[in-house]
Amino acid sequence: MDLLPRDLCGWHDRTVLVDLNPGDTLLRRAVHARYGGNQQGGITTSRKITDVVLFFTDPAKGHRHGYYDGWGTDGCFHYVGEGQQGDQRLVRGNQRILNHYGEGRTLEGFRADGRSVTYLGEFDLVGHYFTDAHETNDVEALRQVVVFRLRPRSSVPVELPKVPLSPVSAARAEVVPVEERHTERAFVSPDREPYRLERREAELVQRYSQSLVDQGHEAGRLQIVPPGESRPLYSDVWDKTTNELVEAKSSVTRDQLRTAVGQLLDYGRFIEAERWTVLVPLRPRADMLDYLHRYGIGVVYPNGNNWSRLEPESPDPLGPVQIRYI
Structure with missing residues (x-):
């Protein structure tokens, strides 16, 4: 307005x-x-x-x-x-x-x-x-x-702070380094310290990003500013070499993986990614793998000093679930 x-x-x-x-x-x-x-x-x-x-x-x-x-x-x-x-x-x-x-x-x-x-x-x-x-x-x-x-309406002779970001009229995306300070929360609560689960997630992101760099990939993090918004979105990892969009979570609970899917869908509106991936500390259980794969989302998790990758396949339709009324 x-x-x-x-x-x-x-x-x-x-x-x-x-x-x-x-x-x-x-x-x-x-x-x-x-x-x-x-x-x-x-x-x-x-x-x-x-x-x-x-x-x-x-x-x-x-x-x-x-x-x-x-x-x-x-x-x-x-x-x-x-x-x-x-x-x-x-x-x-x-x-x-x-x-x-x-x-x-x-x-x-x-x-x-x-x-x-x-x-x-x-x-x-x-x-x-x-x-x-x-x-x-x-x-x-x-x-x-x-x-x-x-x-x-006149000059303001008093020192006042600056806002981190002013709204833009068109979407903007750029690659930034993988750093803990590049988070969406940092724009909402700049004075807030990361919690233990967030630090675990950041360590996972750093480790995976370094493995990509060691393979000769160009890896960073996407900063996306939607039109009319003053808060940027940050992916956890962007593999520019393979156009892989990665969202990391510190656990494989249903709530965490649901959140990851929503974030990937949000980022994916602005980025043409070849692959969507959730980065987690261990292999998700079968039902959660099915959930991710049905949306075309793969999974990467550490396996010793290496990484295991589970890519989505074309799932066989399960058909409607019979509802039991109590």
């Missing part, structure tokens, strides 16, 4: 916070004493000035709530909406930002630092998009958040 600049929509320039200049610092309670609004929320509507919406960004503390605000490559400030748990919706403060043009309100930004805030100036809403983020104090619980693209 893109919006026209306000001055192209019949608006007139005006400065609502007449006694503040970008860069001015004051206590947050002084802001609300002067202009009104809720002192606790990240987005608030002034009760004393009816035509202003105030938003606050806190780079030091926002990460614990999954709020990774920052400058994008488009010159806009990408601001995560309110809502600390569950999927965010375009209600309350988020709706205020989205509709502030039509409601005749300006949008004024502040950077928080403890009890003090620094005025950033007035912003225009250019558009918004949705992406994934973790919930408050729980980096394992993912939810969807709304991100507003805000363009400052």
